[in-house]
Amino acid sequence: MILGKKHPSEPSQPRPAELDAWLDVATSVYPERIQSTARKMLINLFQERVRELQSQGATLEQAQATELAALGDPHDKIRRMKENIVECKHPTKLATWLAVATVRLLPADKARIRAEIEEHYNAAVQANLLRGATEDDAHTTALADLGSARAAGRRFRAECLTQSDVEYLDSYFQSNRSTFKLSMTSYVLGLLLAGFLWILHLTHQLLPGHFPDWVYITVWTGWVLAGMALRLYRNALSGQPRTPANVRRMSNARLMREFHHVLLYVVLLGELAFENAHAMSSCDNAFITGLVVFTMFYFCLTGFFDIRKALRVHMKLRSLGDDNLTMS
Amino acid sequence: MYVGRMNFKGSLNALILQNLSQGPNHGYSIAQDIKQTSKGVLDFKEGTLYPALHGLEGKGLITSTVRAEKGRERRYYKLTEKGRKALALERREWLAVSSAINLILKEAT
Numbered sequence: 208m209i210l211g212k213k214h215p216s217e218p219s220q221p222r223p224a225e226l227d228a229w230l231d232v233a234t235s236v237y238p239e240r241i242q243s244t245a246r247k248m249l250i251n252l253f254q255e256r257v258r259e260l261q262s263q264g265a266t267l268e269q270a271q272a273t274e275l276a277a278l279g280d281p282h283d284k285i286r287r288m289k290e291n292i293v294e295c296k297h298p299t300k301l302a303t304w305l306a307v308a309t310v311r312l313l314p315a316d317k318a319r320i321r322a323e324i325e326e327h328y329n330a331a332v333q334a335n336l337l338r339g340a341t342e343d344d345a346h347t348t349a350l351a352d353l354g355s356a357r358a359a360g361r362r363f364r365a366e367c368l369t370q371s372d373v374e375y376l377d378s379y380f381q382s383n384r385s386t387f388k389l390s391m392t393s394y395v396l397g398l399l400l401a402g403f404l405w406i407l408h409l410t411h412q413l414l415p416g417h418f419p420d421w422v423y424i425t426v427w428t429g430w431v432l433a434g435m436a437l438r439l440y441r442n443a444l445s446g447q448p449r450t451p452a453n454v455r456r457m458s459n460a461r462l463m464r465e466f467h468h469v470l471l472y473v474v475l476l477g478e479l480a481f482e483n484a485h486a487m488s489s490c491d492n493a494f495i496t497g498l499v500v501f502t503m504f505y506f507c508l509t510g511f512f513d514i515r516k517a518l519r520v521h522m523k524l525r526s527l528g529d530d531n532l533t534m535s
Numbered sequence: 536m537y538v539g540r541m542n543f544k545g546s547l548n549a550l551i552l553q554n555l556s557q558g559p560n561h562g563y564s565i566a567q568d569i570k571q572t573s574k575g576v577l578d579f580k581e582g583t584l585y586p587a588l589h590g591l592e593g594k595g596l597i598t599s600t601v602r603a604e605k606g607r608e609r610r611y612y613k614l615t616e617k618g619r620k621a622l623a624l625e626r627r628e629w630l631a632v633s634s635a636i637n638l639i640l641k642e643a644t
Contacts, residue, residue: 326607326608326610353582
């Protein structure tokens, strides 16, 4: 048996020259920087199998000849590896992982993540094959190393805009003339009411509240004016092109509107609870007060959910660059 | 001495930035580098690396470009100036925290 030449940083055990020839071809598929590592790993694997056969009673020559035959044609090995790189051997499993991890993301983000994860997966499969794993094991390990698709999906959705985020922002961009008229009419009525209350306040003690009348009327007037300003701002933005700057402005406006709504409910709830606490003991007032408090509490709760949604989108937009803000 | 695998979710961004401070790199190689440099102590699921990379890119701490490599397309990430500053800050904070913990642990032993 002719012994092959020694390669730097390789295990120093005699091996057949045919193995070197096989390795020269088989490792040519790898980038140069990992060729020597791949070579070393394959030699180790070969020698381990030879030792195994020797332990079963075969001579060194017999064991090496058997293992050389088992290696097969190196060109076949290269072709199989290239197939692994180009098309995944376990498309269903990886496809499922990707489908779960990228659910509800925008098409552009989906495509990018898919390409990246597929590339990562193929590199991991190759590395596992180099370590001597069977093809099935290589795929299984590569998939397991990716971890939970649901966990990855949650993180992707926290970093990227989702379909629902875009729909949420988009709905705010839609110009709705009927709701605009309705809300502006209600704000004008609110202002008229505030003016009426101011006039009455100058002559009479109006409200049997804990604070002086002017506090209530000022809070009310401020709330109506702020609501009016926000509605006009939204209306002005709705006709604008959806540039990243406008999307950010719209998100700010939406967040302010949610805070504006909840502020009223919180103030009303606090005031009702504070002023009518004593009335709860009376059966006549308890039902009405309870009903009003429950209604206000319900609006507060839904308002907080709206704020949470608006805040989440707002924070995402803050962390995303203008390039990533493409709304069709 | 056996050291168990550790979860380091909070420090992943700093580790990515540190890795990229040595030059542009792609996702798979970043994951392997972190595992190998920490000798397997810092273990993480590789699927979570990419949301972190996306997040860092969104914040402008890294940039990415797609390069063709032997017929395959790979996305390479590169540290920006902003990212370099963020890494320096992370490093200072980590040194301060770890030295404080070391003091306490030494005192306890």
